[in-house]
Amino acid sequence: MVTAKYHIVLCIGSKLTGNTIGTCGTRGAAKLMSALNMALDDWDLASDAIVSGSTCFSVCEKGPVMVVHESGQEPVWYGGIDATAIDEIVERHLSGGEPVAEYRI
Numbered sequence: 758m759v760t761a762k763y764h765i766v767l768c769i770g771s772k773l774t775g776n777t778i779g780t781c782g783t784r785g786a787a788k789l790m791s792a793l794n795m796a797l798d799d800w801d802l803a804s805d806a807i808v809s810g811s812t813c814f815s816v817c818e819k820g821p822v823m824v825v826h827e828s829g830q831e832p833v834w835y836g837g838i839d840a841t842a843i844d845e846i847v848e849r850h851l852s853g854g855e856p857v858a859e860y861r862i
């Protein structure tokens with residue numbers, strides 16, 4: 758089993774059935790996956806993080822949503838994220854150790 762300090766799960770859910778589930782995908786979440794991987798590379802954190810995509814966390818109205826899991830810590834939920842938020846979260850939370858309050862949900 759592969760282990761890492763962080764497991765980051767980014768919702769890339771898309772509306773499939775006409776209901777309200779799946780707004781992260783329609784808000785550009787798939788492109789954020791690339792932004793996240795690039796930010797991890799920029800901060801030399803790629804080997805410290807496993808990145809996964811999810812279909813829906815059922816908080817679609819707060820999307821795009823990303824959850825940072827760290828061993829021994831409560832998960833940190835972020836919402837309304839974009840590429841700028843991703844850069845800040847990687848710099849301040851993953852590199853600096855402090856969750857970024859302005860994007861927490």
Ligand code: FES
Binds near residue numbers: 769771780782
């Ligand atoms: S689609 Fe992302 S929380 Fe529902």
